[in-house]
Structure formats: C-alpha cells, structure tokens
Amino acid sequence: MGISPVLWQFLVKWLNASALFPSEASTIAPYMDALYFFLLAITFVGVLLVAILLVVFSVRYRKAVHPVATQIEGSTLLEATWTIIPLGLFLICFVWGALLYFRIYNPPVNSMNIYIVGKQWMWKAEHPGGQHEINALHVPTGQPIQLTMISQDVFHSFSIPAFRIKREVIPGRYSTVWFQATTPGEYHLFCTQYCGTNHSAMIGTITVLTPEDYKKWTEQSTSGMSLAQNGERLFASMGCNACHSGNAAARGPSLAGVYGSKLLLTNGSQVLVNDAYLRDAILNPSQHVTSGYTPIMPTYQGQISEDGLIDLVEYLKNLSSNDRVQQTLTTSQSDQAAPSASGVVKP
Amino acid sequence: MSAPSPTILKLPDQSTATLPKKNFINAEHGLLSWLLTGDHKRIAILYLISITFFFFIGGAFAGLIRLELLTPQGDLVSSDTYNKLFTMHGIIMVFLFLVPSVPATLGNFLIPMMIGARDLAFPKINLLSWYLYIAAGTLMLTAMALGGVDTGWTFTTPLSTHYLNTHVLTTAVAVFIAGFSSIFTGLNFIVTIHRMRCPGMTWFRMPLFVWAHYAASILMVLGTPVLAITLVLVALERVFGIGVFDPSKGGDPLLFQHLFWFYSHPAVYIMILPGMAVISEVVSTFSRKRVFGYTAVAFSSVAIALFGFFVWEHHMFIMGVSNYSALVFSLLTMLVAVPSAIKIFNWCFTLQQGSITFETPMLYAFGFMGLFTIGGLTGVFLGSLGMDIQLTETYFIVAHFHFVMVGGMLMAFLSGIHFWWPKMTGRMYPESLSKLAAVVTFIGFNLTFMPQFILGYLGMPRRYHAYPQEFQVLNVLSTAGATVLGVGYLLPVLYLAWSLKYGAIAGDNPWQATGLEWQTQSPPLTENFTEIPIMDHEAYDYEWLEHKTQHEVTHVG
Numbered sequence: 035m036g037i038s039p040v041l042w043q044f045l046v047k048w049l050n051a052s053a054l055f056p057s058e059a060s061t062i063a064p065y066m067d068a069l070y071f072f073l074l075a076i077t078f079v080g081v082l083l084v085a086i087l088l089v090v091f092s093v094r095y096r097k098a099v100h101p102v103a104t105q106i107e108g109s110t111l112l113e114a115t116w117t118i119i120p121l122g123l124f125l126i127c128f129v130w131g132a133l134l135y136f137r138i139y140n141p142p143v144n145s146m147n148i149y150i151v152g153k154q155w156m157w158k159a160e161h162p163g164g165q166h167e168i169n170a171l172h173v174p175t176g177q178p179i180q181l182t183m184i185s186q187d188v189f190h191s192f193s194i195p196a197f198r199i200k201r202e203v204i205p206g207r208y209s210t211v212w213f214q215a216t217t218p219g220e221y222h223l224f225c226t227q228y229c230g231t232n233h234s235a236m237i238g239t240i241t242v243l244t245p246e247d248y249k250k251w252t253e254q255s256t257s258g259m260s261l262a263q264n265g266e267r268l269f270a271s272m273g274c275n276a277c278h279s280g281n282a283a284a285r286g287p288s289l290a291g292v293y294g295s296k297l298l299l300t301n302g303s304q305v306l307v308n309d310a311y312l313r314d315a316i317l318n319p320s321q322h323v324t325s326g327y328t329p330i331m332p333t334y335q336g337q338i339s340e341d342g343l344i345d346l347v348e349y350l351k352n353l354s355s356n357d358r359v360q361q362t363l364t365t366s367q368s369d370q371a372a373p374s375a376s377g378v379v380k381p
Numbered sequence: 382m383s384a385p386s387p388t389i390l391k392l393p394d395q396s397t398a399t400l401p402k403k404n405f406i407n408a409e410h411g412l413l414s415w416l417l418t419g420d421h422k423r424i425a426i427l428y429l430i431s432i433t434f435f436f437f438i439g440g441a442f443a444g445l446i447r448l449e450l451l452t453p454q455g456d457l458v459s460s461d462t463y464n465k466l467f468t469m470h471g472i473i474m475v476f477l478f479l480v481p482s483v484p485a486t487l488g489n490f491l492i493p494m495m496i497g498a499r500d501l502a503f504p505k506i507n508l509l510s511w512y513l514y515i516a517a518g519t520l521m522l523t524a525m526a527l528g529g530v531d532t533g534w535t536f537t538t539p540l541s542t543h544y545l546n547t548h549v550l551t552t553a554v555a556v557f558i559a560g561f562s563s564i565f566t567g568l569n570f571i572v573t574i575h576r577m578r579c580p581g582m583t584w585f586r587m588p589l590f591v592w593a594h595y596a597a598s599i600l601m602v603l604g605t606p607v608l609a610i611t612l613v614l615v616a617l618e619r620v621f622g623i624g625v626f627d628p629s630k631g632g633d634p635l636l637f638q639h640l641f642w643f644y645s646h647p648a649v650y651i652m653i654l655p656g657m658a659v660i661s662e663v664v665s666t667f668s669r670k671r672v673f674g675y676t677a678v679a680f681s682s683v684a685i686a687l688f689g690f691f692v693w694e695h696h697m698f699i700m701g702v703s704n705y706s707a708l709v710f711s712l713l714t715m716l717v718a719v720p721s722a723i724k725i726f727n728w729c730f731t732l733q734q735g736s737i738t739f740e741t742p743m744l745y746a747f748g749f750m751g752l753f754t755i756g757g758l759t760g761v762f763l764g765s766l767g768m769d770i771q772l773t774e775t776y777f778i779v780a781h782f783h784f785v786m787v788g789g790m791l792m793a794f795l796s797g798i799h800f801w802w803p804k805m806t807g808r809m810y811p812e813s814l815s816k817l818a819a820v821v822t823f824i825g826f827n828l829t830f831m832p833q834f835i836l837g838y839l840g841m842p843r844r845y846h847a848y849p850q851e852f853q854v855l856n857v858l859s860t861a862g863a864t865v866l867g868v869g870y871l872l873p874v875l876y877l878a879w880s881l882k883y884g885a886i887a888g889d890n891p892w893q894a895t896g897l898e899w900q901t902q903s904p905p906l907t908e909n910f911t912e913i914p915i916m917d918h919e920a921y922d923y924e925w926l927e928h929k930t931q932h933e934v935t936h937v938g
Contacts, residue, residue, distance in 0.1 A: 048853070048854060049854060051850065051851055052851050052852070052853065052854035052855070053839050053851040053852065054835060054839075055835075055838070055839070056838065056839050056840055065767075066767065066768070066770075066771055069765065069767060069768055070762075070768065070771075070838065073758075073761065073762045073765065073768060076758065076761070077755065077758040077759065077761075077762075080754060080758050081751065081754050081755055081758070084725060084726075084729060084750060084751065084754045085751065087726075087729040087730075087732070088729060088732070088747055088750065088751070091729065091732035091733050091735070091737070092732065092737055092739070092747075095668070095732060095733065095734060095735045095736060095737050096387070096736075096737050096738070096739075097386075097387060097388075097389070097736045097737060097738050098387055100734070100735070100736050100737075101736055102669075102736055103668060103669040103670045103734060103735045103736040103923065104670075104734040105670060105671055105923070105924065106670070106671070106673065106733070106734055107671065107674075107675075108673050108674030108675065108676075108677065108727075109673075109674070109730075112726075112730065113674050113677050113723065113726075113727070116722060116723060116726040117719060117722075117723055120718070120719055120722040121715075121716075121719050124715035124716075124718050124719065124761055124764075125715060127715065127761055127764070127765040127768075128711055128712055128715045128764075128765060128766075130765065130767070131711060131764075131765030131766040131767040131768050131769070132708055132711060132766045132767070133767065134766065134767020134768070134770075135698070135704070135707065135711075135766030135767040135769075135770065136704060137767070138767060138770055139704060140704075154544070187539070187544065188537075188539055188540040188543075188544055189537055189539075189540065189634065191699065191774055193774070193775075193840060193842065195771070195775075195839060195840020196840075198770070198771045199770065199771075200699055200770050200771065200773070200774070201699055201701070201770075202699050202700040202701055204634065204635070204700065204701055205539060205628050205634055206628025206629065206634065207628065207701060209700075209701040222840065222849060224840060224842045225842070226773075226774035226775065226842040226843070227537075227774060228464075228533045228537065228540070228843075228844040229540060230464075230531075230540060230544055230545065231460050231461050231464065231531075232460055233460075233464070233844060233845065233846070234455065234460065234842075234844075234845035234846040234847045234848065235460075235847070318631070335629060336629070
C-alpha cells in the first residue's frame with residue numbers, strides 16, 4: 035500500500051477519536067438502549083424481509099424464466115397476516131415506549147431540585163444552595179435530580195445524550211425532567227431546539243461527581259446566599275410582605291406552608307400549589323385569587339426576571355411560618371429605609 | 382425460439398417511425414400559447430420545469446450545508462448564513478418541490494388521461510394554481526435576494542415573531558400563496574375524479590395512481606387552510622403584536638406548534654401518497670400483473686389520509702404536552718404505520734408469479750421500496766414515546782424524514798418521470814445511462830443519510846453549525862455521500878434534455894401498460910383521445926391488453 039505512514043497515523047487517530055455509540059451515564063440509559071436495540075432488530079428484520087422478497091421474486095419470476103405472469107387477485111389471509119403482525123409489533127413498541135416516557139418524565143419524590151434558565155444563547159443553572167453556573171452543571175452520582183426549567187426568550191431544548199434525556203425549555207412555563215447519574219465524568223449538554231444565530235454554541239458540560247467530590251464542589255462554589263435567602267430579600271424589597279404578612283387582618287393570604295397544599299380560588303376551582311402555580315400567581319394575580327380575598331394584587335409581569343421568580347418560588351417552598359416575615363416587616367417599617375438587599379438580586 | 386428478451390420495451394421501427402403530426406406540444410406555437418394554456422398537459426410541463434428549477438436551488442443549499450459540516454468548526458459560512466441555508470433548503474424543498482412534485486406534474490398530466498377525460502374540471506383554476514406557484518417562488522427568491530430568512534422551515538414562535546430581523550414576512554406570504562396553489566390542485570383533482578370519469582370507469586376500476594392522488598387531494602384541501610391561518614397569525618403577531626402566541630400577553634407559544642403540525646404532518650402524506658401512486662403503476666407494469674390486493678392498496682391510501690390528521694402531536698412529545706395526550710397520539714401514530722406496511726407487502730407480492738423486467742422506472746421503484754421501508758420503520762422509533770425523547774431534534778430525525786421524502790418520494794418521482802417520459806415527450810430516455818443514474822442515486826443516498834442515524838443516537842442536534850470533534854468521521858461520510866447523490870440527480874437532467882431531440886421514438890405504448898393513458902398516441906393530442914374511451918375491464922388487466930393487441934394485429938395485418 036502506498037499510503038504514507040503520517041497519513042495512516044492521522045487516520046487511525048481520527049477514527050479512534052470518533053464516536054459510534056453514546057456512553058451510558060444515567061440509570062435510564064440502559065432502559066433506553068434496550069428499547070433502541072429492540073426497535074433496531076424490528077427494522078433489520080423488516081428490511082431484510084422486504085429485501086429477500088424483492089430479490090427472490092426478482093430472480094424466480096424474471097421474464098427470462100417466467101415469461102407469462104399468472105394473474106392473482108390477492109389473498110385475504112396473506113393481507114391479514116401482514117396487517118396483524120406489524121400492528122402487534124407496533125403496539126409492543128407503543129407500550130414499551132410509553133412506559134419509558136412515563137419513567138423519564140415523572141420524577142421520584144425524593145429528588146433534588148436544580149433550576150435551569152435558558153436564554154439566547156446560554157444555560158444558567160441555579161442550585162438551591164445558591165451555586166450559579168453558566169453552560170455547566172455539576173451533579174452527584176446516586177441521587178435523583180430534578181431539573182425545573184424555563185426559558186427567558188424563545189424555545190430551547192435541554193439535552194444530555196449520555197443520560198438519554200431531553201426536554202423542551204419553554205418561555206412562560208416550567209417544564210421538568212429528571213435523571214440519576216451513574217458514572218463520574220464529563221458529558222455534552224446541547225440545546226437541541228433551533229433558537230437563533232448561536233444555536234450551535236448553546237452547549238455546555240455536565241460534570242458528574244462522586245457524592246464526596248460534589249460536596250466539596252458545593253462548598254467551594256457557593257455564592258454565600260441560597261436561592262431561598264435571595265427570595266426572602268426579594269419578598270421584602272418588592273413589598274410582598276406588606277400584604278402576605280400572615281396577620282389575620284392582612285389583605286393577602288398567608289403563604290406559610292402554602293406550597294403543596296390545595297387552594298380554593300374565588301372562581302370556585304381547586305388548584306394544587308406547585309412551582310408553576312406560584313409563578314403564575316405572581317405574574318397574573320387576577321387569574322389566581324384565593325377564595326375570601328379581593329383581587330387587588332398588581333401584576334409583576336415585566337418587573338421581575340425568571341431568576342428572581344425562581345428565588346421567590348424557592349423561598350415560598352420552604353416557608354413554614356410567618357415569624358420572619360413579620361419581623362422583617364416591623365424592621366423595615368421602623369426605620370423606613372428601603373431594604374438594601376435589593377441590590378443583591380441577580381439580574 | 383431464442384430466450385425471451387429481458388425487456389418489455391416495444392418500440393416502433395425507428396427507420397420509419399415519427400412523432401404524431403398533431404399533438405399537444407405542437408398544437409399551438411409561441412410562448413403565449415404556453416403561458417395562457419388551459420391544457421392540463423402543458424400546465425404539467427410548466428410545473429415540471431419550475432419545480433426542477435427550485436429543486437436545484439434547494440439542492441445547492443443542501444450542498445453548502447454538507448460542505449460546512451465537513452469540519453467540526455463553523456468555518457465555511459457564518460452562523461447566520463448557515464441558519465439561512467438550512468431554512469431556505471427546507472422551505473424550498475417542502476413547499477416548492479415536494480408538495481407539488483408528483484401531483485402537479487405527473488398527476489396533472491395523467492389523472493384526466495387515466496380516467497378517460499379530456500381535461501381537468503377547471504382548466505383555468507389549474508393555470509391559476511401554476512401562476513400562484515410562480516408568484517410564491519418569485520417572492521421566495523426575492524426574500525433570498527434581499528438577505529434570506531432564518532426561522533427554520535417550521536417558523537417556530539416566538540423566535541419567528543419577536544426575535545429575528547430577517548425576511549420572515551415575505552417568506553410567510555410566499556408559503557401562504559404556495560398553499561393556495563396546492564389547494565387549487567387538490568380541489569381540481571377531487572372534482573375531476575368525482576365528475577369526469579369516462580363511461581364504465583367505476584371507482585374500483587380506477588388505477589391506484591388516481592386513488593392515491595384522491596387521498597392526497599383531500600389532505601391538501603382540508604389541511605392547507607390551517608397552514609394559511611397559522612401564517613396569518615404569525616404575520617399579525619409580528620406586525621401588530623396581537624399576542625396569540627406570546628406568553629407575556631397571555632398567549633400560548635405551544636399553540637403555534639399545534640396549528641403548524643396540524644397541517645405539516647398531513648403534509649408529509651401529501652408528499653408521500655403521490656409517490657406511492659407512482660409505485661403502484663410501475664410495479665404492476667414491470668411485473669405484468671395486477672397489483673396484489675387492489676382494494677387493500679386503495680383503502681390504505683384513504684386510511685393514511687384519515688389517520689394522518691390525528692397524529693400531529695407526535696412532533697411535540699417532549700414539549701410539555703400532557704403525558705396522557707402523548708399516550709393517545711403515540712397509539713394513533715402506531716396505527717398510521719400499518720397501512721404503509723400493507724402497501725409495501727402488497728407491492729412485494731405483486732412481483733410473485735409475475736414476469737418481471739428491470740427497466741429504469743422499476744429500479745427506482747425497488748429503491749423506493751427499500752428506502753421507504755427504512756424510513757417508515759425509523760418512524761416507529763420516533764412514534765414510540767420514550768425513544769422519541771432521545772431521538773427527536775437530532776440527526777436521527779433528519780435521516781428519518783430524508784429517507785421518507787428523498788429516499789421515498791424523490792425515488793418515486795424519478796421512477797414516474799422515466800416511466801411516463803415517453804408518453805409526455807414521445808421519445809425514450811437512454812436506458813443504460815438512466816440505470817446508472819438510478820444505482821448512483823441509491824448508493825449516494827444511503828451513504829449520505831445512513832451515518833446520520835448513528836449521529837442522531839449519539840445526540841448530535843440538528844441545525845448545528847458547529848459540532849463536537851468526535852462526530853466528524855460520520856459527517857465526512859455523509860458529505861461524501863451527498864456528492865455522489867448530487868451526481869445522481871444531475872445525470873437525469875442532462876440525458877432527459879438530450880433525449881428530447883435524440884431519444885428513440887417511443888410509440889403509443891412502449892411499456893405495454895394497461896392504463897388508458899397508454900392507449901392513445903405519445904405525445905397525446907390536446908383533447909387526449911379522439912373519442913372518449915369506454916372502460917370495459919378492470920384496472921391492470923393484462924389479458925385485456927393482449928387480446929386488444931392481437932385484435933389490432935389481425936385487423937391491420
């Protein structure tokens with residue numbers, strides 16, 4: 035062979051550095067791959083069957099050996115066969131796929147929540163402890179992690195191929211996905227929904243750490259303020275505490291322990307208070323008036339960023355009593371000074 | 382007697398044969414006689430020229446995309462340019478090539494002839510549909526010349542309404558107009574098929590070509606208006622900010638996708654059903670046999686059209702739709718796969734006990750059956766909910782729809798063009814060169830799109846200008862394939878143009894086919910038939926044809 039050794043070396047290196055199958059780095063990955071191989075098997079058998087029929091018939095009934103065609107109308111039995119067998123196979127794919135889908139999109143109750151905000155063209159991750167990351171996400175192995183995601187502008191999509199998960203990140207609406215990482219290492223994060231000029235630059239690195247390394251990482255990278263603490267400051271600086279003080283005579287309902295409860299609204303409907311409800315109630319309060327209260331809350335649409343909303347939601351999630359709310363209220367009323375904390379809120 | 386010839390081709394004696402003195406091509410002269418024609422055959426030719434033009438523009442964009450993806454870095458064009466390239470490739474190929482490809486050319490030319498009519502029901506609307514197509518094409522070219530558009534062919538809001546400064550409106554208007562062109566074509570076909578069948582042409586004596594076009598026409602007429610409404614809403618939102626799709630005004634950005642896919646999923650069947658129409662005719666003719674299970678194939682077209690309207694949400698499984706609605710749409714998606722499987726097996730068994738020859742149209746049809754099977758089965762991957770999470774929005778989906786649209790539809794289109802070329806022009810294409818083109822296309826196609834399935838499972842997102850290093854080898858293979866594929870598509874243009882002057886005279890029925898369109902001269906008269914035929918036999922009745930031929934021989938001889 036006349037191929038130059040340099041070129042040969044280059045080719046070998048090039049091929050070795052290339053990927054043919056994604057690594058399995060989450061608990062869901064083996065389940066996904068099992069279904070994938072099942073579907074691949076169906077495809078191979080199906081294509082092989084069609085190819086065999088085409089080749090065998092072409093050889094046996096070519097004009098040279100079979101000069102006169104025998105006219106056949108059809109065969110109900112044969113046609114029923116190739117209706118029912120594919121239908122059966124497709125239904126297996128349906129059930130199997132549905133089971134997997136429900137597994138991926140229903141997070142376990144004990145999962146750790148991390149917030150993701152997508153914007154043109156970056157990913158912001160916010161850990162409950164106040165760690166902020168851009169185009170990166172550090173997660174521990176062995177712990178189910180739920181991502182609560184929202185977009186600040188257009189549709190994005192959060193995809194980690196090595197975990198076999200993906201979910202659309204939608205403007206104005208929380209979407210969630212969960213995973214449990216199994217193998218420490220670094221993996222690709224892609225935005226898979228076309229989102230404008232730098233769509234292909236909206237990528238990042240998922241770093242999976244052992245639980246010990248993760249603990250070290252959280253201690254080193256904290257910003258000093260947890261999301262809930264940020265939220266508490268916002269709650270005061272935006273004046274939420276004036277009405278939602280927990281006093282019996284207050285103009286707004288008490289918010290302590292409201293997360294996870296069922297609320298009766300003035301329009302008669304019952305709602306479960308979750309992240310999405312809290313966010314909506316802040317932005318469109320007139321649509322979400324708790325029974326027994328008047329619709330006097332102004333909208334905060336445009337006055338608070340998605341990050342700020344996440345802080346507030348995280349704060350309300352963990353709010354179990356109104357003691358501190360009332361304390362803050364008294365302090366701020368006594369000296370009439372604007373709370374200095376508002377400057378801390380990240381844009 | 383020597384071994385029977387390996388071809389069914391029967392040409393008249395070339396030393397004496399001439400084209401018929403009077404035919405639709407030389408009936409009138411001058412450019413105006415074409416531009417103001419009401420003849421469905423002339424309009425078909427106008428369409429054929431225009432869609433070929435747009436196919437090569439769209440193809441050039443695809444070539445640039447593949448060239449950019451040769452290297453992992455975005456180094457050939459800028460990100461914005463790249464985004465414009467795939468957007469305009471998609472829009473041109475979908476709206477200006479695939480949707481009108483078979484119906485507006487072959488369908489236009491053949492449907493009246495196949496059912497024994499002199500023209501379509503509304504010749505002027507037919508001409509209007511071509512003018513609308515040209516208007517849409519011109520607007521699209523204008524948008525391109527002014528700087529292009531980068532929404533992606535899906536026009537996803539709020540990106541298209543609030544975040545882009547390119548020529549979204551011009552393009553939306555172009556697609557809106559192209560939509561009306563296809564509505565008019567569909568309308569014309571439906572009315573023609575209902576009202577203008579010749580005596581004896583019952584529904585179940587119609588060629589399957591007509592059945593599949595009927596199903597596709599229903600989709601065009603019922604689906605396309607939804608696209609028009611959606612585009613109007615996008616335009617209103619962009620210009621006046623009405624906020625139907627804007628969450629900050631209480632709108633729902635997902636609503637756009639529901640509306641868009643309510644058209645664009647049936648649109649997939651608008652594109653593929655006419656392709657299936659061609660395959661039924663070709664497979665039957667070259668195996669000298671009635672299509673196996675005629676009724677099943679006919680009804681499977683209708684079933685595809687019906688189910689096709691109820692699967693749109695499978696484009697949105699990861700978009701936060703209710704898990705239970707996803708369940709319903711996944712099930713319906715599995716059901717729509719069945720009629721396609723029925724068709725494939727029915728075509729396979731049409732070959733059984735046949736007397737098969739392998740001319741170019743048949744080679745393309747074999748290519749269609751193989752590639753469409755792969756395209757269809759990979760669709761099951763995407764319809765299967767959990768699997769869709771990993772595969773959607775990646776190169777897997779790109780490969781899947783190219784297998785259906787290019788491997789399926791384009792193969793069928795080329796099969797049909799070669800099959801009816803002698804009817805349309807009166808001359809044969811060069812056989813060995815065209816066989817080469819069919820093989821080159823098949824090889825090039827597989828080399829281009831097979832690696833993309835692997836890339837997709839690896840997670841390479843679609844519409845990426847730059848990509849991680851480890852995906853390069855597969856992308857290089859794909860680009861190499863695209864080069865071969867390009868050659869495969871250029872060849873037919875060259876030799877078909879050559880054959881217009883130098884091709885052998887074809888005679889009325891070179892393939893010994895049974896359709897009514899073959900029982901008249903090639904190229905046909907403007908009126909198609911000297912007298913309206915009477916259909917006194919089933920479709921694909923080769924014994925009737927043989928009897929008729931013998932009868933003629935004894936009478937003339």
